[in-house]
Amino acid sequence: MSWFGKRSKPTEVSDEVLLEHFRQSGDLIYLGDLFEKYMPLVFGVCLKYLGDEEVSKDAVMQIFEGLTIKVNKFEIKNFKSWLYVFTRNHCLMQIRAGYRFKFENLDDVMESAFEKHLEDGDKEGYFMSLDKCMAKLNEQQQQCVSLFYLKEKTYKQVAENTGFSMNEVKSFIQNGKRNLKICMENNGG
Incomplete structure (x- = not known):
């Protein structure tokens, strides 16, 4: 050929x-x-x-x-698999660079986990753990936490985007933060 x-x-x-x-x-x-x-x-x-x-x-x-x-x-x-991982890592690096300060709004919830990784010189490990923990949230929590913290939407905007009631949005965000904290305290496990 x-x-x-x-x-x-x-x-x-x-x-x-x-x-x-x-x-x-x-x-x-x-x-x-x-x-x-x-x-x-x-x-x-x-x-x-x-x-x-x-x-x-x-x-x-x-x-x-x-x-x-x-x-x-x-x-x-396997180029396809390698490209998928390369793409995912690129996106995660972009998120970390652009949204790192937004995730720090969660520091009151996850400060000890972040500090532990920083002490170990493992910022990458922190964000990998955070990514894993975000993926473990149920769909509603994941959606609401992402919109609220990453996209900086208000409770009202999150409710409009998701179709959830205002109380549901607040509950999903609160429970999502709690579940992230628990997961991060368990080293992203």
Whole structure:
């Protein structure tokens, strides 16, 4: 299967072949074709973590730019899986950079867990634990806590966005904070 002459569609060429051609030639057409196969996956992951369509579109472009450097630094056995993890990590880093101060509103609830990780020099571990703990919240708590703290919505806006009553929103946020604290005290377990 030659790339010279008539050009094949990216889906007709294996990920391994596209990756190897990029590594050997440095030609972005190969990496672009490979990335194009998984762009819906990348966008979906970004949208899930970042929650904003425009921010997610920007992240997709940043991820592609990052790939041009990263794919040569790692042994990649399954590009799709590796790209998923790379995308998720990019989003988490973006959240940490942009929303770190917003999560610190939870410090009154989780200060000891944060300080423990800082003492250990493990800021990354703190945010990984926080991410794990957020995922353990029930759907309503997760939704309300994310809207309230990450998106900085008011109780009223959270209620409007979710369809929950004001009392339900307050309850989900309060219980979500409590559950986050318990989970973080158990080292994100």
